[in-house]
Every structure is written in structure tokens, then in C-alpha cells.
Amino acid sequence: MFTGIIEELGKVKKITQRSGITLLEIAAGITLSGTKIGDSIAVNGACLTAIAVSEKSFSFEVMHQTLKSTNLGELKLGQPVNLERSLKASDRISGHFVYGHIDCLGAVRRKTLRNGVFEFEIAVAPDFSRYCLPKGSIAVDGISLTLAQVRGSVFTVSIIPHTLKNTTLGSRVPSDKVNIEFDMLAKRATV
Numbered sequence: 663m664f665t666g667i668i669e670e671l672g673k674v675k676k677i678t679q680r681s682g683i684t685l686l687e688i689a690a691g692i693t694l695s696g697t698k699i700g701d702s703i704a705v706n707g708a709c710l711t712a713i714a715v716s717e718k719s720f721s722f723e724v725m726h727q728t729l730k731s732t733n734l735g736e737l738k739l740g741q742p743v744n745l746e747r748s749l750k751a752s753d754r755i756s757g758h759f760v761y762g763h764i765d766c767l768g769a770v771r772r773k774t775l776r777n778g779v780f781e782f783e784i785a786v787a788p789d790f791s792r793y794c795l796p797k798g799s800i801a802v803d804g805i806s807l808t809l810a811q812v813r814g815s816v817f818t819v820s821i822i823p824h825t826l827k828n829t830t831l832g833s834r835v836p837s838d839k840v841n842i843e844f845d846m847l848a849k850r851a852t853v
Contacts, residue, residue: 663749664704666757666799666806668829669693671742672705675719684729686710686737687721693745694720702748702762706830707804707841708732709748709762732764733803733839744804744830757806758799760843766790768802768842770834771816780821781810782831786842791815793844801843805829 669692676687686705693703697720701712710722729735737743748762749755772783784802786794794800794812801807802819811818826832834840 664709664746664760664762664804665749665753665755666707666760666801666804667746668744668805668825669746671828671830672745674737674739674741674743676721677737677739682726684724684726685721686724686734687714687719688743688745689719690745691718693747694718697747704744704746704748704760704762704804706733706743707760707762707801707843708734708764731767732841733767734841736839742830742833746804758801759846760801760804760806761846762804763843764841765793765844766842767839770836770838770840772836773834778823780823780826780831781818782821782834783816783818784840784842785816788815790842790844793848795845795848798848799845801841801845803830803840804843805831 672688672690675689678685702709712720714721768784768786774781794817796812798809807819809817810820
């Protein structure tokens with residue numbers, strides 16, 4: 663379980679294919695503190711299990727299905743990724759509850775600067791539009807955000823400069839794929 667508050671940007675250090683599994687090594691700093699083998703780390707919002715931890719990086723085994731259903735399959739060497747350690751029972755919850763189980767990929771349609779704030783327009787498959795509730799929570803690449811506007815299967819989120827600078831959203835451009843996890847309360851309300 664996570665909160666969608668990104669702790670740091672890591673960098674893809676190595677990608678190795680190995681008998682049906684991809685080994686992903688991420689260079690990090692803050693999120694390495696206290697992390698041990700077997701811990702869950704959200705990488706662009708996808709919950710992965712650390713299989714190796716060193717002084718400057720950790721590694722994850724990523725299954726083909728995860729690569730196919732998230733943007734992790736599109737990662738390149740040196741590319742930044744959002745990182746968050748799993749929630750402890752004693753932690754303050756600043757975002758919203760995030761499982762780290764990606765529901766679908768979204769596509770950035772538009773990135774606009776309006777009154778000092780960036781607005782991202784993101785499209786998802788029409789089947790998922792029922793989970794897009796105005797003023798509801800959503801995780802985009804693991805970042806806890808609020809839906810500012812919803813039009814069918816297209817939604818808008820507003821991004822403050824701090825979030826833009828400290829997450830992968832700063833480098834996102836139209837047509838980029840982003841991992842989407844809808845708020846568990848929105849999913850429950852529409853069942």
C-alpha cells in the first residue's frame with residue numbers, strides 16, 4: 663500500500679532480459695534508506711518487489727504481463743522513474759490509498775501552462791470512464807492527484823510546480839503513456 667506521494671526520482675540503470683523475466687535496476691538515494699530485499703517499492707506507480715539492494719540502486723524482477731500492461735515496458739536507460747516506499751502503519755497519509763496495481767494505461771493528450779499551473783489532459787479507454795469522478799483521487803504514474811475536470815474518458819489534472827519538478831510529469835509530453843490507478847473508493851462506488 664502506498665500514498666501516491668513520490669519520494670524521489672530514480673534513474674533506470676540497467677535492463678536485462680532473462681528467461682521470460684526482465685531484471686530492472688534503478689539508481690536511487692532516499693528510497694534505498696531502510697529498504698531490504700522483499701520490500702515493495704512503487705516504480706511509476708507499479709508495486710514491485712526488491713530482489714537486490716545495494717548502496718546506490720535496487721533491482722526488481724518484472725513479469726511480461728506487468729511490462730505489457732504498464733509503461734515499465736517502454737523504459738530506456740537513464741530514464742527517470744517515480745519512486746515511493748510502501749506505507750508503514752505509523753505513517754502520515756498525505757495523498758490517498760494507492761495499491762500499486764495499475765488499472766490501465768492513459769495517454770497524455772495535452773500539457774498546457776495556465777496561470778502558472780500545468781494542466782494535463784489524459785485519455786483512458788472508454789471502459790474506465792466510470793471511475794473518473796470529478797474532484798476524485800487518481801494516481802498517474804504513482805502520483806496522487808485530484809481530477810479537476812472529466813469529459814467522458816478524458817480527464818484533466820492540475821500540477822503545481824513542485825510536483826512537476828519532482829516527478830516524471832516534468833518530462834511528459836503529448837502521446838506519452840502513463841500508468842493509471844483509479845481510486846479504490848471510486849471503483850467501489852461504481853460497482
